[in-house]
Amino acid sequence: MIAAVVAGCGALAVGICLVELRASDGSRLPGFAAGDYIDLELGPGLVRSYPLCDIPVAAPDRYRVAVALDPASTAAVPMLDAYVAATEAIPPDRVHLERFRADPAVVTDPGGSNESFEIQLAGTGACFMIGSEENSLDVPLDHDIDVEFSCMAGTCGSCRVKALEGTSEHRDTILTQAERDAGDTILVYCSRAKGSRLVLDL
Ligand code: FES
Numbered sequence: 375m376i377a378a379v380v381a382g383c384g385a386l387a388v389g390i391c392l393v394e395l396r397a398s399d400g401s402r403l404p405g406f407a408a409g410d411y412i413d414l415e416l417g418p419g420l421v422r423s424y425p426l427c428d429i430p431v432a433a434p435d436r437y438r439v440a441v442a443l444d445p446a447s448t449a450a451v452p453m454l455d456a457y458v459a460a461t462e463a464i465p466p467d468r469v470h471l472e473r474f475r476a477d478p479a480v481v482t483d484p485g486g487s488n489e490s491f492e493i494q495l496a497g498t499g500a501c502f503m504i505g506s507e508e509n510s511l512d513v514p515l516d517h518d519i520d521v522e523f524s525c526m527a528g529t530c531g532s533c534r535v536k537a538l539e540g541t542s543e544h545r546d547t548i549l550t551q552a553e554r555d556a557g558d559t560i561l562v563y564c565s566r567a568k569g570s571r572l573v574l575d576l
Contacts, residue, residue, distance in 0.1 A: 402433035491567035528564035536575035
């Protein structure tokens with residue numbers, strides 16, 4: 375058995391995460407052939423087989439495996455958790471982690487509420503109420519204002535918009551603490567207002 379660490383995670387395709395593994399002592403790994411699988415022991419009694427994704431070489435310095443992100447799967451969760459633990463001491467802006475669903479610990483803000491609030495679009499000055507079950511992304515889209523979006527879960531960063539006035543209640547897993555403290559950016563799909571009003575640079 376080889377002790378390994380999760381050295382990186384990223385999106386390979388929708389619902390599939392590419393996980394990079396390296397030997398924990400930094401040594402080279404045994405070579406493999408095309409189509410080979412490896413067994414990963416992810417925890418006590420939790421062993422899963424994954425196909426190796428790289429071009430075979432004699433003594434690779436990493437293995438990469440594709441992990442399907444079934445929400446019910448416990449395999450992907452230990453790997454993401456291992457990566458988060460391994461990168462805890464690294465400044466957040468130097469760590470790349472894409473979750474495929476929001477981290478409930480981050481998104482469920484115990485102090486947050488789903489109170490209605492008003493947004494003003496700075497471009498036209500128009501104001502709209504965002505109800506407790508609504509989000510701030512639909513308003514600009516309904517008015518033919520382009521705002522990028524993708525995950526609709528606060529995990530990709532696509533719906534980043536400048537907040538010109540008001541205080542945001544962040545419910546994403548993307549913004550760093552420094553960006554949250556700066557208070558001038560919001561991910562409009564998932565995040566809300568802490569007060570009664572936000573002015574967005576749209
Ligand atoms: S759409 Fe992905 S973070 Fe907003």
